Amino acid sequence: MNKVSKTTVTSAVLEEFMRILIEGHVKPGDKIPTEQELVQMLGVGRSSVREVLSALELIGIIDRRVGDGTYISDNLNCKAFSLILTVVAQNTPVLFEARKVIEVGLAALAAEKATPADLQKLEGYIVQMKEHLDEQQTFIQIDLDFHLYIAEITGNVFLRNMMFPLTTFLNAWREKSARSKAAREMAIACHTNILEKFKAKDAVGASAAMFDHLQQIQEFFIKESDCENPLAQ
Amino acid sequence: MNKVSKTTVTSAVLEEFMRILIEGHVKPGDKIPTEQELVQMLGVGRSSVREVLSALELIGIIDRRVGDGTYISDNLNCKAFSLILTVVAQNTPVLFEARKVIEVGLAALAAEKATPADLQKLEGYIVQMKEHLDEQQTFIQIDLDFHLYIAEITGNVFLRNMMFPLTTFLNAWREKSARSKAAREMAIACHTNILEKFKAKDAVGASAAMFDHLQQIQEFFIKESDCENPLAQ
DNA sequence: TAATAGCTGATTGTCTGACAAATAACCGTA
């Protein structure tokens, strides 16, 4: 006796599928039943099964290989965020704000968790930035790596996978407009500042430093590029 | 000359579709071409089109109505987060950490943006919590509303839609294990504390207060429920 | 024995056609 059951077959399949996923305690990398098996298990047509599977694949929950089978993806949920970002993309200020909120929190968390090896790695990025101060393209890439590695330090898969497309997306956007050398030097200073707080295991200080950094990026961004108005959505 | 171009029709359709979406400057609520039109526009089979549309619907980017047509969803991207959460669900500690990071940042942002009307509304929630101190179910709901309203205050669609399933999910989880009256009284104290910082427009203080609050929830959560080990993913 | 080449069955990718179900728009009647 299932509720009102005014749902479509597809969404029913999805729910059932998710239930199996959870109750089956599947891990990333696990193989899941074939389409034919699912068709029989769920008593629906292949198209319905495939539509659900396609959706899950497009958002990065599963991986499908012709001639082999279907597996739980082992780097979950990065794609879905990218997709969503593409749609919300027209509203850059909102994304910037989101990045600020998330990354400031990440900095605090990472400051607590950073190991000596992590600190060394971050230091390495800063050195590289100084070396490539005049090559904008390379510089931006290293800048990006620095930020992503901070997410990496937290060890939180969910946050890292959310941060990744967000930062990448905004950076790609930023690449369009050339950044002044002054802006690049300021970035190095900010990163150094953040690293100092990390070394001192100062979570509050680290988040404050990150906040300042992003604030400056945002101001430069708005100043140096023609930023259209956010859509009212 | 496209790279190796070993892409499937489906993903090509997705890309093309997203391109149309962006370049067409569609707004939420807009009607998009019918399946038949897309079939002709893209020169592919209906199944391929449908698989992409199903995926987009599943993650909440579009809405489809039988006999009517397909529209850009007007409350974007809430579903996708829920889906992902369901998959990562087995790893509750990771979600808690994510919530802490995001909500601490949200509190700072909301503290700056809160209007007098917002403050009054938050105050109202606290009053209600006191009134329903002994009704756990109702209490938890109001507690939840308080947190969600803070996300609302920031006016950031992206953050709000991310927060919503995250908070709801963790709260639902929490409902399973009864919370002591002491825990509920502490929640009221924390909320009051947060509100005070909001009134003072003290962003740093607000985020600190929110951090303490979530920290306590987490400790109570771990203490009062049997929390299995996080999966190594 | 070990390595390689080829075969085979299984699995996903794609298309087509068909029908059901629901809805918006139109039309005629009161």
Added chain:
DNA sequence: TACGGTTATTTGTCAGACAATCAGCTATTA
């Protein structure tokens, strides 16, 4: 004008067919 019914459109679902790809097995060969 308001109401009820018809119709064309659109999405939902199924079934069947074939192509493309791959893992695993088998037989051949050095």
